[in-house]
Amino acid sequence: MTDFSATRAVFHLPQGVVYLDGNSLGPLPVAAGERLARMLAEEWGNELIRGWNSAGWYVQPRKVGDRVAKLIGAAPGTVVMGDTLSIKVYQALSAALGLNPERRVVLSDSGNFPSDLYVAQGLLAALGRGYELKVVEPEAMEDAIDGSVAATLITEVDYRTGRRHDMKRITAAAHAAGALAIWDLAHSAGAVDVDLTGADADFAVGCTYKYLNGGPGAPAFIYVAPRHAERARPSLSGWMGHEAPFAFDLDYRPAPGIERMRVGTPPVIALTVLDAALDAWEGIDMRDVRARSIELSERFIAGVEAACPGLELGSPRDPARRGSQVSFRHPHAYAVMQALIDRGVIGDFRAPDSMRFGFTPLYIGPSDIDRAVAILAEVLDKRLWDNPDYHRKAAVT
């Protein structure tokens, strides 16, 4: 059984803060500073250009990818790091369309993160030739998969409500209709028990600055199912994805397997921070994390519904249909969230009326939940709002 008090000690959490926004940006791993200082001084500083080989920078995207793979049910050698999630969406979608060349429809849903839709819009406009993005309601996704669909492009966990799609079921439906399934794991990796292999996903992408705590703008990842790895044609064909980058041929030839999804020079400094952050996951069973996440979110919902009658649950009530975050709606959600943040409970606001709270078992426990509920109840107490003394920001202790 995972010892969550040990993992909590891995992170820097400012005094007096209950951090329920790890679904947006994970906290600093305490070891990152020293690790990075060492990388700067010993690798970049002393090795200089030789660091590409001597310090393993060149193979880092694949090595770190293997560490991420473990957390999302993927085999070694199927995940590679680099770029941003938007870029990885572009790569996955263009490769999927190339593998299903007779079809013209990309199917997504309105619960997808907008950037995924923007990227699809840009790609399909560039491709022309009748390519079309069809966006349905999340609940209508399964029924909308038909013989016209080349690929589904779905974020497993909704960034606003935490609603979780059934990856295995939708992937099976896509395959039954002759479509490929691309999964965005932005709110899944490190949050829920993803099983890409078991779900038979075709492509997956994700970011690492949320539940994986890689820091602001940490590199993204892409997964390609082994059955596609040698046939997927990268449209973002950069030299690091070339079969022989240092032969400097004038013609592109894709590298074997997942390596072809590399594009430019890897972000070594950011990958070093991420690598340090991933140490927190060593020996951790994602099933334990999932069980604890459900325990925390259930406790939060029960607490809020008992103490804060003005709030409406914006997330599915069934924990099996939720990721690791919960949202509550309130007509003055923005103001309430600002008041919460002032008092040390950090969640975030999503227009028009949602407050999001993320549950990250590695460093958030039951007492944090209770404290957050109590402060939320206090903030919403009408008698307090009417008392001018309350609005002198008291330092949270």
Place this chain on the structure above:
Amino acid sequence: MTDFSATRAVFHLPQGVVYLDGNSLGPLPVAAGERLARMLAEEWGNELIRGWNSAGWYVQPRKVGDRVAKLIGAAPGTVVMGDTLSIKVYQALSAALGLNPERRVVLSDSGNFPSDLYVAQGLLAALGRGYELKVVEPEAMEDAIDGSVAATLITEVDYRTGRRHDMKRITAAAHAAGALAIWDLAHSAGAVDVDLTGADADFAVGCTYKYLNGGPGAPAFIYVAPRHAERARPSLSGWMGHEAPFAFDLDYRPAPGIERMRVGTPPVIALTVLDAALDAWEGIDMRDVRARSIELSERFIAGVEAACPGLELGSPRDPARRGSQVSFRHPHAYAVMQALIDRGVIGDFRAPDSMRFGFTPLYIGPSDIDRAVAILAEVLDKRLWDNPDYHRKAAVT
């Protein structure tokens, strides 16, 4: 006049090393470690998600872009940071083709860095519709620009030979033929006196881990001429390039101006290192850097030609036609470079028979040049090669 002994003190150069490979990876700025430690602790650590606003992470790509702009003759607000150079090539080329929709030819030369050609090949294959990449010899570039060319895609300074294209003249030729000119400044930014405004370039891209010393995999930049900024349509349309990223609309609308060339979440940690590295350039006149660079390369060529009869200059002899690097050819270039590196003179090898030496006035001076020449002469001395004692690697002092 720039004081190059002051700039030298800004960098960490290992004892006993003459580093002539800053054209591949610049050295560590001494201040980067402390700056990064502060960013981790105070911004990420304590501000957490609030850092996007309170620490200015969100506007960093543009702010750092303005600092790079100064070094390449670009106006404020015309350069933005992010991604890798390969990605920026893709963005510039697809935007340029969108602005010149009747034409189908992209013209490049065989002296371009292969990744630029790979990226063009990938993009043009995706576009279909008769798009074609035409690659000519560098010397034939100007004559090859005709009425079929939509855009030229040229690296100003050849990564192998240091040959420098005439940006102003070729851009004028492109414009006269109704084509757009895209310039890759990988070996130009911080190396030569680039004047994008004066040359009337349409797009420019570049990396920052070479002469700008941003560290391995540092973020790239893209420049869009103000006349195109509101019309250039990004094909990599990510949320950070949206007009209102936090409105979370389902449809993409490009941000005003250069901001639309942003794609995903910016690489804050890497940008922080780069920002620290750019401090070295405060108050420095690129004309001084260029003059010093020519002085150093001329000294190197003269020294090598006097002391090393077996080497053949692989770079243009006219310094006006060179960037800030020089290559020499030798049948055993690989072995000679290894021997040089063993003795603390770090350049690099490029197949099949070239040794490259980069001159970076911020931290390389005449005495480094003389030392490198002396060691190169020693390495090439046939009598020494025949003496087995010589091959016991002596530590360079």
